[in-house]
Amino acid sequence: MQGEQAADAGVQLSGVRPAAISLRNLRVTYGRFEAVKGISLDIPEGEVFGFIGPNGAGKSSTFRVLATLQPKFQGQAYVCGLDVLRQPQKVRDVMGFVPDFFGVYEDLTSLEYLHFFAAAYRIPSAKRKGTIDDVLTLTDMTHKAHSPVDGLSRGMKQRLALARVLLHDPKVLLLDEPSSGLDPRARIEMRELLKALREMGKTILISSHILSELAQLCTRIGIIELGRMVAEGSLNEIYRQLQLMRVVHIRADNAGPELLEKVRAIAGVESVEQQVDRWALRLREEDLSIADLHAGLVAAGARLTMLQPEAMDMETAFMKLTEGKTA
Template sequence: MVASQPMIQLRRVFRSFGSTQAVHDVSFEVEAGQVFGYIGPNGAGKTTSMRILATLDLPDYGDALIDGFSCVNDPDRVRRRLGFMPDNFGTYANMNCIEYLDFFARSYGILGRDRTRALRRTLAYTGLDKIAEKSIRGLSKGMRQRLCLGRAMIHDPAVLILDEPANGLDPRARIELRQMICGLAAEGKALLVSSHILSELGEMCDSIGIIERGKLIVSGTVAEIKTKLRPHIDVLVQLTDGGEQLSHWLAGKPKVANIQVSERVVRFQFACTDPQLQAELLRAIISANFSVLEYSTESRSLEDVFLQITTGAVQ
């Protein structure tokens, strides 16, 4: 692994199927230890870009790189560094969990004691150790997701690409999956995760990319994107009395706009997302002898950002 080199890179990738432009000039990078959330409506081009990165498809133009190796020209080197969990994955009949993982460990050339260790680690990490000998046919959806994640990480890859990993999981399993993903990132792995559950992505991703109709509309950290799309916060101040006075006091201040008064509650927009300045704003209100009962700021959720950016158009 080369320091300072992004672990995942898409460089101006184009991919079309007939007249449908599935991916159009998409570029982004993910560093080691980062979780990148890939968001977009159905048919936006997420899975196509992920399949290109996973060496399952070829771009019409551009290149995808994993740890500096081209997915187009060096797929064998890429595969050794990559764990891919597809949205729709299959399992073999007549096999139990340990046989399934053992087969894939062998497929990655892990032999002898190393394979034993890899199996132990994976089973423990995914919580499958209690049902290691259970037939795959009898597994629940959540357990199958865990098994597939285990398969993707059996060879300890530096990069993990997870396509809708939380799809169909119950709330508890989702929380556990989120913890697993954060744990993998803490180990220094680069993760690319697509999901429809945006609140969860917002919590675990260092950065996100929003794609629609094959085009990457925006990418960056969640905070950066929120700031870029709406460079102010909504502030709510509840006083013991003197709502009108506060609104008059605020009216002359810079960065303040849209003041609304409702008895003792004052709402306004403050053109700043810096938490330090938000604290200073509270200090200034109290210093001006207003009796503050409640002070809260409302930041926008990832859902709001997603809805604002995307049009919902499908192709």
């Protein structure tokens, strides 16, 4: 009862969707070392939230709290409205967790491995075969069903781990760096699989070092450093928070001091840097769009041979937000 009240207080987002994951002032300490320093977070149902941070930032500790594997922590943590500390058994029913480092039972085949976990998730015997066939199909592992788990490639093992956590059809997936150590093909396949899970309405909390990957997949991201959340929101919100300048590279046939002065005079252009074969323009995107810049350049008499906006990526945001400090 007490837990339910706390859950109600903690998980109702401001009139939109209920939060699938909710953290309130989460603190995790190991001896004197404080790995997580008061993180608060709400992730609505159906959202894919990307967790970014350098090694030792506190990502895995946060995942362990939500996966009910961290007995000592301060603050509050809820999964689907269930208190992690008070209702861990119920949390395990609605959550699937893939840790950053995990082993597999080398003495089992993929099928036996999934049967093992199907029994552990208390899936009725009559339903097990059908469920396992479904997750094998979804993860494209059917052809490896009778292969020994020990002999699977890293990518296949990751898929098998995903198949495992899908067995009991959880509402929330906690994926701690699922793409780490995968080759480019396996990474792309994993991304497609995660997109399919997003389409199925699963709430996913995912961490990764491959930032471009999260940019393509996540609806929101959170950047964590030294146990603190330094930025949180959609990609655009984070760019706005950072007031990042957009860089546009141009090349013109009639480039010269006269044109340079005219370009500098365009409203919204912050600076122009002359490079060997091009000029790099830094502009405030809220004042001057790329299309307006093009129009301004033409009006200034520039005979453009190239206009190339630099991709504003998460690496830039990440580098700007973090100071490279690790625990």
